[in-house]
Amino acid sequence: MNWRGEMGLSTAASVNTTPEGVQFCIFDLRRGQQEGQELDKILFFYPADLPFSTQLSVIGLSEGLITFTRIFSPEAACEVIEAERHSHVFFEAEPDIWMVMVVEKKKESEAIWRIDALRKVLMEVHSLFVMFHGSIRALLEKEPGGGLARSHLYPFIKDYLSDFLVGKKLLLPSFRDSLKERGTVQMLTVSREAAIEVQSLVKVIESCTGNAPCYSLILFQDLLVSTTLSPEDTINLFTYAVLRLTPRALSSGVSSWSYLAKGTSPHMATAFMMAHSGPFPEQFYVPRDTSPAGDNRFRVTRPLRHDKWSKGKDGFFVTDIWGMEAGTSVPATPTVLLRQTEERMYLCAHQHKNLTVIFLLPLSSILNREQGISVMKQQLLENAALKISKVEEKLSKGWGGENAYHVGGYRYLLVDGDRNVSRTSPPGKVATLTKESLLALNKLREEVDLDKSRAQWDNAGHEKELEVSIRAKNNAWVIARVTRGKELYIVLEKANETLLYASDAVEKFSNRYCDGAFSLD
Template sequence: MIKNECELNAFFIFNSTLGSDEGQENEKILYYYPDDVDVETKKMNVGLCEAIIKFTASFSIDNCESLHTQRTRQIFHQPEKDFWMVMIVNVPFVEKTSIEGMKYHEYHGDQVQTNVLKSVLAAAHRMFRFFTGSFKEIPMDALKRKLDNFFLPYLQQLNLPYCDILNVFQGVQYLPLDRLSFLKVQCLINLIEAHFSEIKQSVFFYNDQLIWNGISPDDLQVVYKYLVGSLLPAQIENELQGRPQVNAQHFGCFISPPGGFHQASDLFKITKVHLNYDTNVGVSYLVIYRALAATVCFFIDGDINPTIELMQKIDAFVGPQLTSIASEIGEQCGKESSSVTNQVDQATPKYLYFNQLNVAYKSTVHLDNRCSGNISVHSDVLKLVADINSDRKSLEKYGEITMKAGNDYWLVGKVSNQREFYIIIQQKNANLKEIHEEVKKICDSKLKTIFFYPV
């Protein structure tokens, strides 16, 4: 039986330019988790990681990304100049008994995937930067406080044992609509942004699927993770508990900030975010509005001061129209879902698709969009998908890999024009020709508009 499934051992952030004098090494530690570790242990771990990074830099122009030991896996990430983020996880092990009757641990390093953890670490920085700003732009005393306030709850909700290829993709699931319904959504967004010049960008979701996006793909990934991972589940729980509707004229209301806008003090609850960070656009105000199952994120110009009157006008203007469109989309999705069985058939081939250009993904392997372990194939097969992805450079722009795994699983990975398609087939006594014929059928039915070059 495997113990301590890839649990977090330590997480810390340090600045390599600080604490250079002897006895002041503690100054370079900006954040350390868990906090109950003694100072000497913190200094030792940070110093060891810094030494490894500097030592490996003399052999390569690329930064050291990970260190593998029998008991731990250490992941290094330099998100900004002079700043380093380090994640240390425990390697899963099995407790066994030797012939002499002595108990020992057999460690399974193959259960820890470096590329997945690297993506988790990079995503943590992107989330902090989105909501708080760059490390280098925050004064050091304030930075330590902000890091503590942000990462303590963030790390506690990490579900490392269930992190997989979806964490590498950081993809967004799109909702396909008929032309008329999509046109109505587009017209509503254009009408809102034309009517309220303060709103610069908008993103439209139905449940946890994207319909319209007006921000960059990098920002979209962060917004999607925030909505799907924390905000929407909490909101749906409130709705299921029968939270009373504030507005009797429609079903719309602000869910971020929660409770909406009723007095001047509510304006201080608006979340400030940093959109298009690399282009130095600056700060925007993020307000999120929801009606039925439709959720719209509005990014308001950070150079203005939002008022209660503006928010009340947005509510009165958006609420009725969003309620109507959400109802129509719900009817369409209801008709389509009624004609499709939701029962998971183990014999049916499963697939994952990811488009790096618009960060769109689709998966019949994952039964939800969160890291919950709710998958329709064996977890070891899903690890093979991440392994193929980590070796994607060998496929260059176009290529294909076919492999045979245990329990009669076949895995096929195809790459074309920054698009990736992975097919998982469980078929007893199948041969390579039969698998390729099945893959061709799936590509013809699922990827009609995507051309995969022959190998």
């Protein structure tokens, strides 16, 4: 690594962000602690063309504050630095491996953030990374020079961030996304009859692989229908499916679930257009320390690349992302690492119309690799094809369309923290809210985030119970309810002025749509 030479040339060191207003870095506190080797700690930096002195300056401040805050708060180091012009959001992804995102605030524009929402972006990209590539630490241990980890991180995060890219700007979740919750799944509500069909499909899939466990995840459009995975693994695979596999993801190249996709921001149209055409210029992500020779040392798969999945005749997805099986022209089947069992699984995805079924087969259960997988797929189809089309038909019939979960008069977000499930007003409906209401909600959510995190540190044994109703300056009611791990946020813009009216509206919503979870009696 010839970074040392660059050290002397440090130019303008400042926390100033680039025109895009976003910086994103990953560094390892265990590396580069000796003078002259500071660059060694950088595992990822966006934009990669910033001078190293600037990169080190951002990381130096982060490191300094991590150490500083541990003096007082050893159990939880720095989470955020708020400055007048920037927010620095911290996330310790793995022990001593930190992700820091620096975003510029612009009061006049849309750049008003909720820190927790930004942190969830960091968490999400890390979870997805680990699912495909394993932990960053493991990569560093495998190749202590760090080249292996870097060469995996750069393209992965670049591909991930491209979903937020509008033109040359990264549009991160802002106050306009206050009625969304990243890191949760959205479920389809199914009739009892359909549920029985789904259940029997799941059983058939399970029985296909004999003794080896076969996990499955079933989605209808962008909504989860069923899962046999742990909650954590479910979120990761659900997220990936919605980003790259569901019919909408395939047709638009942009996930419908992405914060950019559904008309919440005026940049919408561009979002769609740019997403295809705008891969990052290579120099934005290729670490400069890796000479072409060095880069090629590691064969890197890019699971988040756009437009790399296609549907075969049998309904199963094919991709060349994972290369070809050695010595053949058969595309290698992707593998993912399950968090819960720490087991590596083959990922097979099948799509019939609006129904996407993901099968996960343990590597250990398949003997002849692609040949074995192919046999297994055939077996699955033979047993389940009929059920799949039956289920699809049932669900399509009962499907209420885009606005299925709209509740007239309400704009809401309902989060079940225990099950990691959320449901929200359709994005098109949320977009009708005024900026004032959304800003007030954003602020209220920030307060609740803080309360929750404090309750978590207090670990008082009981979960946070909270009810807040605010009548904002624009007369909208902005409401938050937290109870037994569930959260409900509601904005009522055309409501009567009395608190009792607003409370009554929440009560009705709770009784009707939340099994009374937020009802007072």
